[in-house]
Every structure is written in C-alpha cells, then in structure tokens.
Amino acid sequence: MKYGYMRPTIADTSCDQQLKMLEPICGQVYIEEHDSAKDRTELLALLQNLSEGDKIVVGQLFTIADSSRHLMELLELLDRKGAYLQTLKEEIDTERKREYSLSKMLNHLVEFQNEIIRERTKKGMEYARKHGKASGRPRKADENVKKAIEMYQSKKYTLKDIKEETGISKSTLYRYLEN
Template structure:
C-alpha cells in the first residue's frame, strides 16, 4: 500500500502543494495531520504503528515527515524494522530502490533538511512575534547612552570598562558609532 503523509508548514499551510504531488504518486491513502506542531503527531504515529511489510510511506519533502535529523533517522529505522519503505518526492529518496542511494546525496539532503527545519522554526517565531506586535531583530541602544558614551570616550577621562559600566555600550558598539 502506498500511504501519503502531509502536514501544514509555512510554505504550504493548506497542504495543497503536498496533496497535488502525493496525488500524482498514486497513493492508495493520503493522511493529513491537522496541525504543524512537532508534538502530538497522532496521524504519523498511527501510520508508523500500523504500517505493514511492503507498504511505502510517501511525503512531498523530508520536512513534512520529521522535525529534526534525529527524528527522521528514528522514523526510518522503525519503517525498516517493520519491512516498510519510505519515499520523499522532492529529494528523490526511495528506500525500496535496492540499487541504493549514494551517500553524498543523503548527506546533501540531510543538510538541506536541517536548514529547512531551522528556517521553518525561525519563520514561525518571527510570525508569532509580528502578530503580537513585538519588534524583531537586535534592539538598538538608546541614543542618549550612545551620545554619552561618545562624549565620555572623547573626554579621555574614562576607560572603556568604565564607559561600558556607566552606559551599557560595549567597546565594539562604541567604535562602530565612532567610525560613522
């Protein structure tokens, strides 16, 4: 049996891209997780618990299946133990292909996968912060402190340690403002 699995993520919240690709792969069954959270992936657990020897689990891309490299490895080991296979369409991985999959490609895809995981988590965090009205990025130092630090530095009466203690402006920040 070909079992398609999909879950929402930032690039495909409604799962349309995944559904289109899984449908083209002639899946016998397509199962959708209702949320993108790493926790309580009930549909994934159900598939893994009930997969039969010879079944193949298909995803659009690795990120849809696992939340970390370790999680991916664990899932692949479980499927292998049960005699089932795995296929990721975007990466071109198919464990049922007995000719094997070149190690270089596996490493390359694992690096891309880890990058996708980090990127998705970052995007999710930034979106949540924006929705709450929280400014993103490194906070700027108050202008009064910068001016005071420059004045203290130019007076040559204070050490850099004293300036930092008094104003909270680090040596590198002070020098950056002095250069501009």
C-alpha cells in the first residue's frame, strides 16, 4: 500500500499543494497539524502501521526528515520493515535501489540540507516579523552618518578617526557618500 505523508511548510501552510500531489497516488494520507520537528504524531502512527512492501510517498525529502541523521534513522527503520520511501520532487524511490549513482544521491543530500536551512531561515524570519523584530543589518543612526560625512568632507580627519568617533565604517561611509 502507498501511504502519503505531509506536514505544513512556509510555502504550503495548509498542505493543499502536497495533498494535490499525494491524494491521487496514495491509499491513505497522514497529515501533521504543525510544522515542528518535535511531536510528529502522524509520522509515528504511519511508521507503526507499515507492513512489508508498503511505501511512504512524500512531496519532497524535507517533508519527512529534519536532518541527515533523522533521514538515516527513518531509512534504516523502513529497511528493517521491508518498506520503501518515494519522493516526488527528487524522484527517489528506494524500491529501485540499483538505479542511483553515488553522485546522484549526494546531489539529493546536498539539496536536502539546503531545504532544511531555507525552511528554518524562513521560519525564523516569519517568527521575528510576527514579534515586531526587523530583519537584516541594523541601520546606523542618522546623526552619526551626518557627522561622519561632515568629518570626511572637512578633510581634517582620517578614516580611522571617523570610525572611532562615529562608529561608521569606511565601507558604510563610502556607501552613503555615493547616494
């Protein structure tokens, strides 16, 4: 039997996109209510219900695992149960083991790691935005910039003096001077 598994992501918070991909090809779909790496009750239920020959289908590798270690643990468990994993985006199907070269698998692993980083970064930025925190490098106070420009244009101060007095670096000063 093919079982679908999905969980919310920043790009698909309601799992609608994943459901469109999995529902037509899976007999049953397990959906997590949250995107947290902890307390994955639906994944645990799915893993307990697996029988030999069953297959878990996910939209992408990042959906089922949160780290390389977690992925390896899941693959080992599936192997012990005689079950398989299929990912639609990466086109991985562990039932067809002999079709994958080492370079292809490494490429998938690198992309998997990038997806983890992207998702965690987006989550952090979304959390910060919801809590009123600005992202990016903090802006320098306008009075310090004005003072640094005046000091530079007076030609009486070195760049080192300007930085010590205002906290404005050479590159920041030049960036403001270009505008």
